[in-house]
Amino acid sequence: MKESLTFPSQAETLVQAIVLAAGKSTRFAMGSSKLAFPLCGREMVLYPVSLLESLSLPTIIVTGYQKDIVTQLIQAAHPQSVVFVEQVEQRGTGHAVMCTQTEWHAEHLLIINGDMPLITSELIQQLINEHCKTQATVSFVTAACLEYPHGYGRVINNGQKIQIIEARDFTGTRQEGQCINAGVYLINREFLQDALTHLNLHENSQEWYITDLIDITSKAGKKVHTIETDFDTIRGINTISELATAEKIIRERIITHWMKKGVYFEQPETTIIEHDVIIGPATRIGAGVHITKGSRIGARCTIGNHSTIDASTLADQVTILPHCVIAQSEIHDHATIGPFAHIRNTHSIHERATIGNFVEISNSTVGAYTKAKHLSYIGNAIIGERVNIGAGTITCNYDGVRKHVTTIKDNVKVGSNNCLIAPVVLEQNSMTAAGSVITQNVPRDALAIARAHQVNKENYTKRFESTPSFVAAAVHEK
């Protein structure tokens, strides 16, 4: 989802961003850093970083807790647009901002938390525009919160003075406390430089807080500007439950985006489309479908209910029937897959190929118009065009030590329930008889047979009926 913005060209010298990504995830019960936890396929801390990059704002990341993990994540995704500053001791948001001072160069500093993945570029742009237009010293974002705003500072504006009261110090009524501080600030650099020297150390926590800056600004007679947004835009994430809420909102945004592009969703609420996926117009996505890790889906495709497409590419007019798992694979135009097919690590299922139920394709190539419709395992195989793979066929690609290739050339007919013992080549236009174990290459136009003759033992089961214990013998008969 590309952002389209109308931003002043001098953005880089005007505003510089500070992302606070140093805090411990104390309330995040998974036992890891929440900032490295993915939402819809993108790790939490990458949300603000991507957004700031899309706005061309130079960005300083303050790291601390699990510094290496957070740093590596950001560097892998955004190698050039950020600088990192370490906050060695965790001594509050004010202290985190102090740590960044050597990196400041722009006129204003945008301060944003690393755990607010719902913030939009529209909001940041509005904040910058209004901050400049109103010539405020400090601007910050507020939101009306109708649920009980656990843990959020309350914004009290008596007309003359704006104040932020920490959640634990707030004693007003529920209604008085509905306007909350989002924790997103835009501050004049020169003022900030001076104001940080006046921040008080809070005795109990031994920390410095950014929120105190608002009071300092007001007392200095400087202009404080606020802009209000929806609470859903500024939700912070401290718990798994809050993460689930945010992930749901992101999912709805992604699906709404694709609906506008002409994609139909049978049941949007049960569908998961990750961030970096692309879907072509007039494609229909069934209930419970998951499309993840940068998959590319073409136009006029159909993806049946409860199928998963992971890190894969589908060309146009591909049909995926229900209950398929497609991973790290590429499917060409007009192919039909499923139901209950599992395709993985497969470069290409070529155009108009048909892969049916209970079929696994792994590390293989399947030619155009080729069919493998029932109960087969195709691994490390190179299969040509217009081949028919009989039901129950197995490529015996693994000798217990190494994997070997099965090569099936154009127009071959593999009989049902064959074992193809790799390495082996079935030449063009050849056939194999049902139930064969193919150990040698099959020449062009040849029929290969490797199965025993049938013997009918008459009146066999009659004996069995009178002597039940006879059954065991029967199954061992040769």
Next chain:
Amino acid sequence: MKESLTFPSQAETLVQAIVLAAGKSTRFAMGSSKLAFPLCGREMVLYPVSLLESLSLPTIIVTGYQKDIVTQLIQAAHPQSVVFVEQVEQRGTGHAVMCTQTEWHAEHLLIINGDMPLITSELIQQLINEHCKTQATVSFVTAACLEYPHGYGRVINNGQKIQIIEARDFTGTRQEGQCINAGVYLINREFLQDALTHLNLHENSQEWYITDLIDITSKAGKKVHTIETDFDTIRGINTISELATAEKIIRERIITHWMKKGVYFEQPETTIIEHDVIIGPATRIGAGVHITKGSRIGARCTIGNHSTIDASTLADQVTILPHCVIAQSEIHDHATIGPFAHIRNTHSIHERATIGNFVEISNSTVGAYTKAKHLSYIGNAIIGERVNIGAGTITCNYDGVRKHVTTIKDNVKVGSNNCLIAPVVLEQNSMTAAGSVITQNVPRDALAIARAHQVNKENYTKRFESTPSFVAAAVHEK
């Protein structure tokens, strides 16, 4: 879902309906006519048409954009109850009504859009009843819309005069604009005939609008009556997103209907039951189940989570375990299917049959008490009663050119991993040995064997251990 109505018997001469189905789907990004798009298994335009038919109202359909598709859809579903009028040029709703004049015969004309699938027969009945009772010249439906009512005309009633202001011309506050025009009118025919001659052509769009009729009526001193309903009843559909909202509401209505009839839904929100499906009482439907295309489900059935039943019939007390796909098939009393079974185009799975996991049944008949429990492909087979199909059995029904029939008579035991090469007959009470390829008919009471003798090569793997490269040889050993 049958409608039960208390409607005046002279409905046909009293009211005649006009369905506006000519407009382009300009905002519907799928690139096709929204009117032909199915919601819960019924194409959008069929909703008002079915509803009017259930009320015995003669109906005129105004077609235009994608006329042939829309016409064919309606004719296929409602061959006798409608007449079609083409609006060759798209010149507004007023113009669409003008096109229908030659077909008028009833006392009042009901005008309704083709893209409003949520309208209920209760609403139409109420509209007609109140229109007659109040002796209004024009009656129309309004709704209070708490969300922002994009694109809907606003209804302004100052006590003396009722007016509809087009969305783009509305300048009032959000609250003043909450009462919207649903676009459903009932108008006295004689008045309409005259009023249409007074409609003004709108300069910008070069179109005539029905909404102007309200002003004309008021100015003529005639009575305008409005009835208010829920916004959810009159939602129009212009975008894919609006379609998703409507489809969700329809799904909830359908499921609520079946709950009242005694059907339990494990997770109604993830379940999809299409319009023309029937479900018996005390049946339990699992989460994520889809029942589509006129399927008939009996009483006291259980359908496990994430199973799909498409165009199929289940008798009573059938158990479908999770993750099954049943299509175009018929399952008799007390049969058990799944999990992970795929049954298609199969006339009958008879009573108390058991079909197990990773089994595909296609174009076959399965007798009573017969079992096929594991990893089998049964295609074009006629299977008798009390047959046991061993795991991994495959009917080799396709010779590369034609399909052939496998016949398995009563009480046969097919060994595991058999290939049954059709055409072939296994006579009553016969058996086949595991691992056999059955190419010839098996007589009654006979045991058929077609497999090789086992040879054990002693101390084989020891050699292999000292010479790893030996493995490849081993798998080719004969």
Next chain:
Amino acid sequence: MKESLTFPSQAETLVQAIVLAAGKSTRFAMGSSKLAFPLCGREMVLYPVSLLESLSLPTIIVTGYQKDIVTQLIQAAHPQSVVFVEQVEQRGTGHAVMCTQTEWHAEHLLIINGDMPLITSELIQQLINEHCKTQATVSFVTAACLEYPHGYGRVINNGQKIQIIEARDFTGTRQEGQCINAGVYLINREFLQDALTHLNLHENSQEWYITDLIDITSKAGKKVHTIETDFDTIRGINTISELATAEKIIRERIITHWMKKGVYFEQPETTIIEHDVIIGPATRIGAGVHITKGSRIGARCTIGNHSTIDASTLADQVTILPHCVIAQSEIHDHATIGPFAHIRNTHSIHERATIGNFVEISNSTVGAYTKAKHLSYIGNAIIGERVNIGAGTITCNYDGVRKHVTTIKDNVKVGSNNCLIAPVVLEQNSMTAAGSVITQNVPRDALAIARAHQVNKENYTKRFESTPSFVAAAVHEK
């Protein structure tokens, strides 16, 4: 979910509970007793009984309709904490309470309906605490209901007198009727004993109602105390639709509970976790997953989307890939299962074993580091460590009469598409060739082969091309 309560130690002599579980489920269209219907794996009537047991309150159950089913359910789950009283004729709630008098011994009687599974122990504790503190004669629970409160008595408190007006007798406005009677009462025993003798028989229904007690208390000048709670806490269940609503609320409570314990849910809304399930921290649960019947899931496990875990135990760091069904089984540390695997009645899949797609394991043991990755049926097998089961392997465990055991010792390599005809033993370190039918034991270190030699018939398909009818012959070739 254990309750943690700060309850007075003399609870047992202070309060005694009466659960009304005698009524007919007339509006419950399933045709059975709603009280025996499970919500999230626990039958409805067990909710209040469990809650009262967790509060150490002695409990009297009034049974009537489907008395045996209800009694057996409760006795199976709570064998020691309850006594049963039968209400032979259904003559109202007042009459039900009368039936219990011989069992009274505590100071106060708590009366609660059997169809209110959402009540929390916090609410009951608050009711008892406030009842004692205010020295009320009667206390009861009310709730504000913003939806239209079908069937609930309305509580009217004019400051001087509190009254309950039956739903059918209520004539006030919607707003006046928003405070409803939950049907949960705590009443002084001595007063109750006396008051029951003053209850009037209602002429129309020939029943006595508890609700009349409030009026009697007020008239007697005794103190009536009410406590208000959320409507969601006291929803009663009469219809399938109300059951669905309650089940959704219970599901959300259970999932919120596990989120707090460090469990991540990809899509909480589509996930079903039953009541008595346990899940370890840092485990990730995919969309559409069902975990039922007392399953135990370890820490740091991953359960892929749309998998079902039923009555099973997973140790730590187990990976279940999407679309699996695991039932009555036990999976050890670091094992990997799926996708599309079906494991049932299997004591143990040992650590780091791998079970792959379209594989069924039934009544078996699978050793550590063993792999069965493709299209296999393993039934009644005892499999050692580091075994490799080739694709398409089938244990032929059923001779049509009995099941037999397949034993595969450590380090065995079973070739692809083998039939292992039980009873049979593959000794340590042995191998079998692909496509073999193993009927005899395989000695240690031996290679067993049981398959036919391959013959290539040259230029076979060329003939076939010129004579299409030749195909049928080809597939029967030997």
